[in-house]
Each structure stands twice: as structure tokens, then as C-alpha cells.
Amino acid sequence: MTRNPRALPDERSVPSQPSPLLPGTPQRGPSRGRSDLTFLEMGAVTTLFAYTGFLLILLGANAAYLDPANFIEIFRSEDILFALRLSLTTATIASLLSLAVAIPVAYALSRARVPWRPLLDALVDVPIVLPPLVMGVSLLVFFQTPLGRAIEATGARFVYTAAGIVLAQFLVVSPYAVRTVKASLDAIDPRIENVARTLGCSPFQVFWRVTLPMIRSGIVAGAVITWSQAMGLYGPMMVFAGTTRRRTEVLATSVYLELSIGRIQMALAISLLMVMVALIALAVFKRWAGPGRWL
Amino acid sequence: MGRARKVAMTGGVALSISGLRVDVGTFALRDVSLDVPPGVCTVLMGPTGSGKSLLIESICGLRTPQAGSVYVAGRDVTRLDPAKRCMGYVPQDYALLPFKTVRENLEFALAARRIPRSQWPALADDMLSLLRIEHIADRYPARLSGGERQRVALGRALLIRPDVLLLDEPLCALDETTADEVMEELLRIRRRFDVTTLHICHSMDEALRMGDRLAIMRLGRIVQTGTPQEIFQRPNSLFVARLLRLxxxxxxxxxxxxxxxxxxxxxxxxxxxxxxxxxxxxxxxxxxxxxxxxxxxxxxxxxxxxxxxxxxxxxxxxxxxxxxxxxxxxxxxxxxxxxxxxxxxxxxxxxxxxxxxxxxxxxxxxxxx
Known part of the structure; x- marks a missing residue:
């Protein structure tokens, strides 16, 4: 590159390494000292600590209220361990399924020429608006219709089965996946995809090599939110899949059942287990699928 | 590739547009006709919203025309898929792939053209050194200056040995000093490749330095074409005279x-x-x-x-x-x-x-x- 000698040095081309000319300079980078916090930042940081502090106090209170014996008991209980495994499996499958559907749905809403797009866009959000319990009732009703019965007659059983859990979770959480994926799709500069076309990529290659990598953060966010939602869901499952021990009982249902018979300590122990499992799973997932180096 | 390379080395190919009509919502390109002779750079000028970018997108095949035709090197490409044309498109904000390094961005063009992977390093190296950006080969676009991004986008377009180079305001995001450097660079590259070019710009300085010919657009039409001298001396409307700020x-x-x-x-x-x-x-x-x-x-x-x-x-x-x-x-x-x-x-x-x-x-x- 022909550098004009009078040209100002390009800030971004200067490597952000400590200057060898200034030994001992604190390597603070562009960030300011703590005393420079503005009122806005102070307000925001205060709110952050107050909020997370409240959550920690909440968890701490639960843990304090807990009888350690209960916590040990849940690890000895085959029923609870089964529910844990079922919760993890169904939530993971439901999350993957919802992403598999959300990506094409979001793509169609964001890119394709669809008639009645605003209407379809609103329809996608219906499960968010409805109470999850109602989704369970709707599913139960659906499988009483001729179409529903025909589906069950093929051998694909949903009512009162683990497959039903996945179906209910999928229906409730997929709008969240559509929203996060569509938000990242909408943020892509269409010129990037256009250039790839002119370079010689087919529409499918553009999707695979350009669009998909660029919505990665949206997909990751969608996976996190759908999985967490699916883990915590119990309303529609109780109606549609039942609460049979070692068959269709998931952890969230267990919490509800323990509460309903007054075993609050047991309910809290299971809740705490859910929190721990979720935190570990999300931390591992985010580390594995986190943003690329380019962000 | 073979054909394109041979053509690029023998003086470029002509671009010929006639009677082009492209409707986009309430706006339309109407009856656009333009000839760019082989190896010539035509600068397209016009106010914002006059259809310059739309014209370039239509030449790339990213918009489907309702009427008219686009010929490249005597071949009718009006209905051809953008991937099957050989257009070196450099859009306004360069549109680099943010998740790929500079080198990977260049290799992306080679992959899209189905050039064997074994040739990528050599071809990418050649382009990096031609554009004098070897030192940033492993950086991501977010870490580049405007001028550097411009060079990468240009290199990516040139790697496919384009029949026609289409530059959409390549200097608009650059400060004046960098724009000067990039202009020199563009002239050098054009002499080297002798590639037929359509270049959108807003600045008079840029138009006169880069353009062998000018075409003035207004409300989706081309209102005057000619050499810069012809148009500066005899603008055919007050609109053109005002646009050129004579x-x-x-x-x-x-x-x-x-x-x-x-x-x-x-x-x-x-x-x-x-x-x-x-x-x-x-x-x-x-x-x-x-x-x-x-x-x-x-x-x-x-x-x-x-x-x-x-x-x-x-x-x-x-x-x-x-x-x-x-x-x-x-x-x-x-x-x-x-x-x-x-x-x-x-x-x-x-x-x-x-x-x-x-x-x-x-x-x-x-x-x-």
C-alpha cells in the first residue's frame, strides 16, 4: 500500500501491544480508571449488582431452608434420577427440534416473498401469548380429533408418552427460537449474500457458507433459551403427557408434585438440582458454541 | 476461468445495456441504455436515489429486469444466474465475510469459483502482494481500516478474473487522504488488469480522475453520457450542470x-x-x-x-x-x-x-x- 508520508497513522493498523517506548505504563488499554465512572454507568452497575444479588439471596435462602438429607435423598431416588434423565433428554431434543424448524421459518419470514407475512409472523408468536397449560389442553384436544386419532393410529403415540413431552415442549419453546434466529437474520447485510452470489455461489451455498455462519450467535442464543424453557416447563406435560413416575415425570413436574403434597423441602432440593444442572449445561454449551474470534 | 483469464489479459470485454427496465417497488430503472467499451472505465454519477446501485445490481443479476437486455462480451446475460456471470462486484460497504480472515475472504472467492484447493495459497498470495496487504492476511475484517477493507473487497472481486468490474462508491467511506491512496491503487490495478469498469461515485474529483467516460443518472434514467470534457462543456440540462456543480x-x-x-x-x-x-x-x-x-x-x-x-x-x-x-x-x-x-x-x-x-x-x- 502506497503510504502517503503525510498521512496520519492509521489507528487500527497499529497493533494493540504495549509500547516498548513507555516501560512501566499500566496496560489499561482504552478503559478509564474507576473514578471516571459516569452516573449512567454507576446506575447501571448498581442495578446489575442489586439484581444478581437478589437472585443469589433467593438461592441462598432456598439452600439454607433445605435439609441436606433431602438433597442426598434425591440422588438416591431412582424416580428423581429418572426424571432428571428424562428432563435432559426431552429438553435437548425439543430444543434441537425447535431450532431445526425455527431456521427455515425465520428464513422464510426474513427473506422469502411470503403472502400475509405480518399475519404469519404474528401466528408464530401464539404459543408465547398462550399460557403453556393451554397448549397442553390444545394438544390433548387435537389428538381427539379424527386427524389426531389417525396420527396415533399409525403407531406414533404422543398422549401420555415421552414423545408427548417433547411435542409439548417443542410447541411452547419454538417461537423463542424463531425470534432469536430471525433477529440475527434480519441483522445480516443482504449485500454480503449478494456478493457471494456474484462470486459464484448457488443460493444453497450462500445459505450454508455465508448465512448460517453469520446467524450462529442467534442459533446459540435460541438453543440456550429454548433448552432452559423446556427444562422448566411442567404445565402442558401434566395435562398432555401425565405425571407417571419413571415414564413421563420430568423434574419440573416433580417439583410441582412435591409442592402439592406439602413436601416443600423436597421441592426445593429438586429445584436446586435443576439450577445446578442448568448452570453447568449452559456454561459448557456457551463455552463450546460461544462467539467466534471474529466478533 | 480459462476463458475469463484470457479475455482479461487481452483487453477486457465490452458491457452493453439496452432498454433496461427494472421495477423495485415504487422506483424503477427506465429504458437504461449504456455501452462500456472494452477496458474503459465509465463513471456513473447521479444524486442519491437515482438508481445507480440498482443498475449495478441488475448488471450482476441480483435484480430481474422487466425489459431490456444486458450483453457482456457479446453474450446475452440478461436472464443468467448471478453465479454464472463473471462480474466483479464491490458493493458500497465492501460486504466482507466478518467471520473469515482477509486470506479466507479471498479464498472464499476461489472456492465459489470451484478452483482446486491446491491453487488457493498461490493465488491468494499473489493478490495479497498485488494489493500490498500481506501484513493483514490473518486479520478479521472488524480489525481493518476502511482502506484495507476496500482493498480486500477489490481483491476478492479481481480473483474471479471478472469480465466487468462494478464498483459501488468504493471511496465513499474513506477519509480524503485514504481515498487518494485508494484511487491511485485502483488506477494501478486497472492498468494492470485492463478490466472494463463501471464505477459509481459522488465526487467530481474522483469522477475526473477515474473516468474515461461519464454517465449521468436521474430518477432511474441515464440523462447524458460522454467524455468528462464533453459533459463539462455541454451539459444537456440544468440538472447535469447542477450535479457537476459547474x-x-x-x-x-x-x-x-x-x-x-x-x-x-x-x-x-x-x-x-x-x-x-x-x-x-x-x-x-x-x-x-x-x-x-x-x-x-x-x-x-x-x-x-x-x-x-x-x-x-x-x-x-x-x-x-x-x-x-x-x-x-x-x-x-x-x-x-x-x-x-x-x-x-x-x-x-x-x-x-x-x-x-x-x-x-x-x-x-x-x-x-
Missing amino acids: PTLTVGQIREDGSGRRRFYIGATAVADTSLPPGNAQAVIAPEHMAVSAEQPLSGDGIAVFSARILPDPTALFRPQLRLEGELNLAVPGLYVGRQWRPGTEVFVSFPRAAVHVIADEPFIDGQL
Whole structure:
């Protein structure tokens, strides 16, 4: 590159390494000292600590209220361990399924020429608006219709089965996946995809090599939110899949059942287990699928 | 690739557009015809929203025309898939893949062209060194300056050995010093590849340095084409004269005398014959034929003389011109204020009547000049 000698040095081309000319300079980078916090930042940081502090106090209170014996008991209980495994499996499958559907749905809403797009866009959000319990009732009703019965007659059983859990979770959480994926799709500069076309990529290659990598953060966010939602869901499952021990009982249902018979300590122990499992799973997932180096 | 490479080495191919119509919502390109001869750079100018980018997208095949045709090297590509054309498209914000490094961005073009992977390193290295960006090969676009991104986008477009290079305001996001460097770079690259180019720009400086020919667009149409000199001397409408910000544009009237002779008057002085209808009109005076003097010159038959006063003009520090007020209200380019001509000095301006080009008046529409 022909550098004009009078040209100002390009800030971004200067490597952000400590200057060898200034030994001992604190390597603070562009960030300011703590005393420079503005009122806005102070307000925001205060709110952050107050909020997370409240959550920690909440968890701490639960843990304090807990009888350690209960916590040990849940690890000895085959029923609870089964529910844990079922919760993890169904939530993971439901999350993957919802992403598999959300990506094409979001793509169609964001890119394709669809008639009645605003209407379809609103329809996608219906499960968010409805109470999850109602989704369970709707599913139960659906499988009483001729179409529903025909589906069950093929051998694909949903009512009162683990497959039903996945179906209910999928229906409730997929709008969240559509929203996060569509938000990242909408943020892509269409010129990037256009250039790839002119370079010689087919529409499918553009999707695979350009669009998909660029919505990665949206997909990751969608996976996190759908999985967490699916883990915590119990309303529609109780109606549609039942609460049979070692068959269709998931952890969230267990919490509800323990509460309903007054075993609050047991309910809290299971809740705490859910929190721990979720935190570990999300931390591992985010580390594995986190943003690329380019962000 | 073989064909494209051979062509690129033998002087580029021609781009020929005729009667193109592209509808996009309420806007449309209408009856656009444009020929770009092999190896020539045509600069496309026009106000924002005149359809320049849309025209380039249509040439790339990213928009489907409702009528008309696009020929590249004599081949009809009007209905051809963008991937099957060979267009070097550099869009306005460069559109680099943010998740790939500079080298990977270049290799992406090679992959898209199905060039064997074994050739990628050599081809990418060649392009990196040609554009003098070897030192940033492993950086991500977010870590590049505007000029560097511009070079990467240009390199990516050139790697496919394009039939036609389409540059959509390649310098608009750059500061002036960087823009100068990139302009030199573009000229060097164009000499090297001899590639037919369509180049959108807003700046006069850029248009004159880069363009062998100019095409002026307005509201989805091409309103004038020609060499820069032709268009600067004889803009075919007030719109073009205003777009090019011609300094010698001046207001006057066309009056008809008893014998039916129509002449263009500045104030009380008739300066040119015209066939345009009587009424308000404007004229452009060829600046190279204008003379400014302190003494009143002899007003011969073919010479018009006006008196005027020199106005202060801070921009004259880098763009020499005399801004005048009086019988003549315009700017004479190429003369330094202050050295000989101080603000407030009374001067005489003379020019041959043949240097006057009369243009019909038209209403000033905000946003469309």
C-alpha cells in the first residue's frame, strides 16, 4: 500500500501491544480508571449488582431452608434420577427440534416473498401469548380429533408418552427460537449474500457458507433459551403427557408434585438440582458454541 | 476461468445495456441504455436515489429486469444466474465475510469459483502482494481500516478474473487522504488488469480522475453520457450542470427580437444565440476561454465583457477560483484569490460568445437537484 508520508497513522493498523517506548505504563488499554465512572454507568452497575444479588439471596435462602438429607435423598431416588434423565433428554431434543424448524421459518419470514407475512409472523408468536397449560389442553384436544386419532393410529403415540413431552415442549419453546434466529437474520447485510452470489455461489451455498455462519450467535442464543424453557416447563406435560413416575415425570413436574403434597423441602432440593444442572449445561454449551474470534 | 483469464489479459470485454427496465417497488430503472467499451472505465454519477446501485445490481443479476437486455462480451446475460456471470462486484460497504480472515475472504472467492484447493495459497498470495496487504492476511475484517477493507473487497472481486468490474462508491467511506491512496491503487490495478469498469461515485474529483467516460443518472434514467470534457462543456440540462456543480453556471433570459432572433442575455448584454424558447434560462461558460482583467478589455464583435467584484472565498485556499458578484454572478476556476486578485477588487470578465452553452431552465426540486 502506497503510504502517503503525510498521512496520519492509521489507528487500527497499529497493533494493540504495549509500547516498548513507555516501560512501566499500566496496560489499561482504552478503559478509564474507576473514578471516571459516569452516573449512567454507576446506575447501571448498581442495578446489575442489586439484581444478581437478589437472585443469589433467593438461592441462598432456598439452600439454607433445605435439609441436606433431602438433597442426598434425591440422588438416591431412582424416580428423581429418572426424571432428571428424562428432563435432559426431552429438553435437548425439543430444543434441537425447535431450532431445526425455527431456521427455515425465520428464513422464510426474513427473506422469502411470503403472502400475509405480518399475519404469519404474528401466528408464530401464539404459543408465547398462550399460557403453556393451554397448549397442553390444545394438544390433548387435537389428538381427539379424527386427524389426531389417525396420527396415533399409525403407531406414533404422543398422549401420555415421552414423545408427548417433547411435542409439548417443542410447541411452547419454538417461537423463542424463531425470534432469536430471525433477529440475527434480519441483522445480516443482504449485500454480503449478494456478493457471494456474484462470486459464484448457488443460493444453497450462500445459505450454508455465508448465512448460517453469520446467524450462529442467534442459533446459540435460541438453543440456550429454548433448552432452559423446556427444562422448566411442567404445565402442558401434566395435562398432555401425565405425571407417571419413571415414564413421563420430568423434574419440573416433580417439583410441582412435591409442592402439592406439602413436601416443600423436597421441592426445593429438586429445584436446586435443576439450577445446578442448568448452570453447568449452559456454561459448557456457551463455552463450546460461544462467539467466534471474529466478533 | 480459462476463458475469463484470457479475455482479461487481452483487453477486457465490452458491457452493453439496452432498454433496461427494472421495477423495485415504487422506483424503477427506465429504458437504461449504456455501452462500456472494452477496458474503459465509465463513471456513473447521479444524486442519491437515482438508481445507480440498482443498475449495478441488475448488471450482476441480483435484480430481474422487466425489459431490456444486458450483453457482456457479446453474450446475452440478461436472464443468467448471478453465479454464472463473471462480474466483479464491490458493493458500497465492501460486504466482507466478518467471520473469515482477509486470506479466507479471498479464498472464499476461489472456492465459489470451484478452483482446486491446491491453487488457493498461490493465488491468494499473489493478490495479497498485488494489493500490498500481506501484513493483514490473518486479520478479521472488524480489525481493518476502511482502506484495507476496500482493498480486500477489490481483491476478492479481481480473483474471479471478472469480465466487468462494478464498483459501488468504493471511496465513499474513506477519509480524503485514504481515498487518494485508494484511487491511485485502483488506477494501478486497472492498468494492470485492463478490466472494463463501471464505477459509481459522488465526487467530481474522483469522477475526473477515474473516468474515461461519464454517465449521468436521474430518477432511474441515464440523462447524458460522454467524455468528462464533453459533459463539462455541454451539459444537456440544468440538472447535469447542477450535479457537476459547474462553477460558471449563470442565470439569464432568452429574449426574442422583432426579427425572430432569439438570444440569451445576461443582464442587458446578449451573449449567445439560441433556439430555446424565450424566458428564464441558464448558461455554462467554458472556463478556459474566460479572461479576468483589471483594465476594461476591448469588446470586439464576438466578445462579451462584464464588470464584477471579487468576493471573499475561504475555499479558494485549496480550490483556486474567483467568485464574482456584479453584472456576472459566477466563479471563474483556476485563478488564485489574494495573489493578484484581492477580495473587493473591481474587475472585468470577458469571454468569446462561442464559449457560452445555453441550457433551458427547470424548476429546482429539492433532493433531485
